[in-house]
Amino acid sequence: MKLRIFTEPQQGASYETLLSVAKATEDLGFDAFFRSDHFLKMGDVSGEPGPTDAWVTLGALARETSRIRLGTLMTAATFRLPGPLAIAVAQVDRMSGGRVDFGVGTGWFDAEHTAYGIPFPSLGERFERLEEQLEIITGLWRTPPGETYDFEGRHYRLADSPALPKPAQAGGPPVLIGGVGAKRTPRLAAAYADEYNVPFHRPGDTAAAFERVRTACREAGRTKPMVYSAAQIVCVGRDEAEIARRAGAIGREVPELRENGLTGTPGEVLEKIGTFAELGAETLYLQVLDLNDLGHLELIAAEVLAKL
Template identity: 50%
Template sequence: MEFCIFVEPQEGLTWEQLATIARETERLGFDGFFRSDHYIAPDRALRGAPAISDAWTTLAGLAVATERVRLGTLVTPVTFRHPGALAVQVANVDAMSGGRVELGFGAGWNAPEHAAYGIPFPGKRFGLLTEALEVMTGLWATAPGETFSFEGEHLRLDRALGVQRPVQDAIPLIIGGGGATRTPALTARFATEYNTGWEPDAVIAERFARVVAACEAADRDPETLGLSVALTATIGATPADADARARAIGLDPARQRTHGLHGTPAQVADRIADLAGLGAGRVYLQLLDPTDLEQLELLVEATQAAG
């Protein structure tokens, strides 16, 4: 199983803080470092440093500030950047990192954030999301010297040059969500990995089953699709320490026991083992206070115990 640290810089992280936790993530042996793609929190509150950051700008910096960990977003909304430009940005960061980039991609949801920065937020975005995936995968697959054109309801590309190729044979694409039909179908068509999270095991198992069925319906081997879970980690050396960490970031310890990774390293390891039993091959450990680096050491203990 792979373990990735996942942070939310829109809560108020400076570049120096972001780089510090990314380097610690690498030093301690985690497999990846992922960040959200938001400019502000839904309530527009800034709980940490007064620093608003752009996901792909900072990932470019982390590409040269780290050497081994995978880097990516959970998740980039289709509304923030034109897919043609995003395809170039992601390929650039892939080159800068030596082929370590992954793209979590979704329809977007935070309407107040869009309004704050004047970013259009269409009411119906799934069609745009589908076309964006067609555009990006098409551009990445276009050979140097050749061109890529696309004509859709939302997007039009006219003979785009296929010169910006990723280092990897294909950029890993992560699609997630709880949709019952369209999301599993889109996942089966485009994704390298399906992600869900912040739910009890029964819900996670149901969602995994839906994407597996969608792969089978699309004549795709389900074994070619990775399954992952993102969960907020509130870990402590003792149960009381874990409860205190949960309360410090505004979470209910009782809910965290079923909807997150909560408790001592041994208790967190047990939950991870349960997720592995459901089919999860990767867990994103969400840290809502990433300046608390002691959590990383405890999470290393938990992940090692989980095997």
């Protein structure tokens, strides 16, 4: 089981804060540092100093780290055109020496689109655009050097693209697709994803979502292995007082966190990680909301990661 640290900078984090968390992630032995791709806070937080762009941040972190993988859960297809997005991700992959994973989704938070003047089409159109973006981005990355790439779709058209730059990873960074949609998401995952992620669901719902994707892979005749993963909020303490303090720092109640995330003593969290492993999850993304509490990461590394 791989443990990856997942951050939500739109809730309030400077680049300097993200850098400190990314360096701790690397120093403590975690597998990867991931971040959300959002431009607006959620809930009753200040959100200050304001949003940071996901791929600008990851490009900088690529030069400040040397081992951990870097990625997004999930880049919104509504935010960027597919050609420039393929260029940005490929550049960050080269800057990191081939350590990028590319998570991408439809985009869902309509308020952030309104706040920053980004068009927010219907869900059906967003899925159409996501599928075209997946085809274009992977197609650009996989076009042989010296050849050009063309695409004619309903929403995007590319002609005589040199399909440059190429990522450091042959064929491009691994593609992550997530969500628990019953039909379109499993089909897209089977067609394009290297990894399928279920975010913030209980084990039973996660198992059902995994099975839908396994079925879609069989129906599509896919033989390439799929990595299955889950994202869970994390709140670990040595005792009840420490658990309660960390829950309070993020405005959550301990019983709710225990029910819906990886919360409790290290032993409790290890047991729940084992439950996800039994479902077939190979990777867990630990959503860390208090980015100033590096002692939390130290505890998880020493008492959970070290014992897996």
